Amino acid sequence: MKISVVVDMAADGFADRVLVGRRSTGLTAARLRAVSRAGARRIRAAGADALLYLGVNGPAFPVALFAAAQAGVPLVPVNYRLGGEQLRSLLARHPQALGLGGPVEAALLREAGITALTFEEWLETPAEADEDIDEHADPEAVAAIIYTSGTTSAPKGVLVRHRNLLAYVFGTVEFASAGEDEAALISVPPYHIAAVANAITNLYSGRRTIVLEQFTPSDWLDHVRIEGVTHALVVPTMLARIVGAASGPGGDLPSLRSLAYGGAPMPASVIEAALRRWPHVGFVNAYGLTETSSTIAVLGPADHRAALASEDPAIRARLSSAGRAVPGVELAVRGEDGKDLPPGETGRIWVRGGQVAAEYTGSGSATDAGGWFDTRDQGRLDEDGYLFIGGRADDTIIRGAENIAPAEIEDVLLGHPDVEDAIVVGVPDEEWGQRIEGAVVLRAGATPDSETLRAHVRSRLRGSKTPDRIALWTSIPRTETGKLVRRDALRLLLEATGSEGGRRDG
Structure with missing residues (x-):
């Protein structure tokens, strides 16, 4: 089974619902399936072994993700902010790929010897023929190769397989659970695992996805108001700026129901200010890695409110935690000897579960014999299983x-x-x-x-x-x-x- 099954389920379940882009001009579930299948034919016609995506997030991204799955090749979203030498080095790893990008990025891809289409050309791919071309659904196939940010070393390509992503989606989201009025605003770049995971989970739930290509607090607030955004995803630095901008007129956001954040530690002062500014919003802290196909621990809305209201220091401290493991995921904190540590003691965070990819290009799996992956993050668990992140062990x-x-x-x-x-x-x-x-x-x-x-x-x-x-x-x-x-x-x-x-x- 491949992630393209999610498109088929959506198209069969709510074909006429707009699920990608603005309500007035976006792609319906049926159109998304048709354009994705047409894109898959184009990938196969080019003889490509991967689909490179170089540019900002937008409607072309989910089409690329599902077209690559349908064609049986991985999607490779590339950091468009890389310097010239870094970018050329990364592109050189995929000489047989088909590339997608904006006009400038498409030209860069062609200069690197890669056949490329602009996003506009890609979305104009004819979609008349709508038959399924996925003859061989290899459960071990790679859905995406995502290069780590390289904050401490050179970027590594993480192999995220279809079964990893589907384990995450099926374990954390209920099919068709979103109402027709629901819309999610995504503010992360396409080369981040959260962009991949959210493209799939929102589609699976039936929630329309809107992308904010270039973040500013005022634009974010405008999008929430104008598009009736009910769910949003940001990183902590964004939330801090949004809270500051929302102190003035237009900051009430009555449509917003859920705001998820993650990717870096959240200062307690910021989340406390956000909880007080929007008491009707359910806040979610999500902790995960590229190697774990997105989220492995969640601090949910009830946990946020309980921590804010509590006078118990132990409960109050949970506002700075990453919450507890999601279904299907096991967490452990181990010492230098590899043995599990008791609650309260700091060590290395290990994780196991079906969504754990933990596999790199050229070096294979990074899990141990028991299927456990060393995240290289330090942390501790409290008595009730709440995870507190202590930073990278390398730091x-x-x-x-x-x-x-x-x-x-x-x-x-x-x-x-x-x-x-x-x-x-x-x-x-x-x-x-x-x-x-x-x-x-x-x-x-x-x-x-x-x-x-x-x-x-x-x-x-x-x-x-x-x-x-x-x-x-x-x-x-x-x-x-x-x-x-x-x-x-x-x-x-x-x-x-x-x-x-x-x-x-x-």
Whole structure:
């Protein structure tokens, strides 16, 4: 079975319902199936072994996803923000692919020797003949190759199979559960696993999907109001800006019922402000990875409200958690010896389940003999199974003999009322191995200096976790999905001191 079965189910179940794009001009379920099948014929006619997607999200994306599935080749969504050398290197891995992109991107694909169509040409593909061309539904076929963001290393291609995506969809969504008035606004780029997963889950539920190609808080608010958006997906940095913009006229959003966020840690002050601004909205924190075919843990609306209302510190703390495992997924936290740790102790997060892909191009599966995958994220579970993320294991700062999680220090900095964003990294040091340095973005009109912020950290954490230096920046390096890019922050901090290491007093 392939993900194209979802299109068939939608077309058979609610053929005339508009499911992609604006209500007035979007694609119905029947039209989406027809255009996807026509696209599959075009892929096969080109003799392509993959379908490259280079450009912003939009109606062409779900058509590409399901056309590739129908044709029996993987979709490869490519980061259109890559530099020239990186982009050429990645495209060189797929010389026999058919490419899709905007006019500029299509030209870049052709320069790389790849046959390419513009999005407009792709959507104009004739769709008269509507027969199913999927003669061989290989359950092990690859549905998508998604390249990781490469925040700590070069991007790796993750092989996400049809069975992984279907395990996620069938385990978390009820078919045709959405009303005809429901619409989802997606604000993540097409090369992120959330874009792939949401294209399938919203279609399966019968919910219309609208994409915001270029995010600004005002555009997001306008789309919600004008299109009657009921469900939305954002990353934490977006939500912070939306909450700020929604304080004025037009921020009530009566149609909005559910707002999901994920991709990076959410500052408690931001989600608390959002909960108070929109008490009628159900907030959902979703934690997942490319290797897990999207979400593996969820903090649902009831959990959010219970945490906000509670005076119990343990319950209140769950507002900063990733929630509990979704159906069909097992979570474990293990120590360095590979053994499960008891609740409350921090270790590496491991995951197992049918939706876990954990397979890379050129290197095979990354699961152990029992089917468990090491996420390389640190975290802990509480007594009731709520998962708290502690950051990447690769990010750990080793100061002397002490292992320090930068996320713990960042949480304290973000708790300061004048701090809007923060990042902490380990900087090479001759005496300690690494010293702790950080940078913050202050809220408009705020005036605290570095020493004031260091004192704030010292008052809440022991002295060894206090940054040696805190720089004041206008922005923090992040990916489009909100993940901190620590290597860029480290480079900027080193450039500011004019060295690559050495002892620093003070």
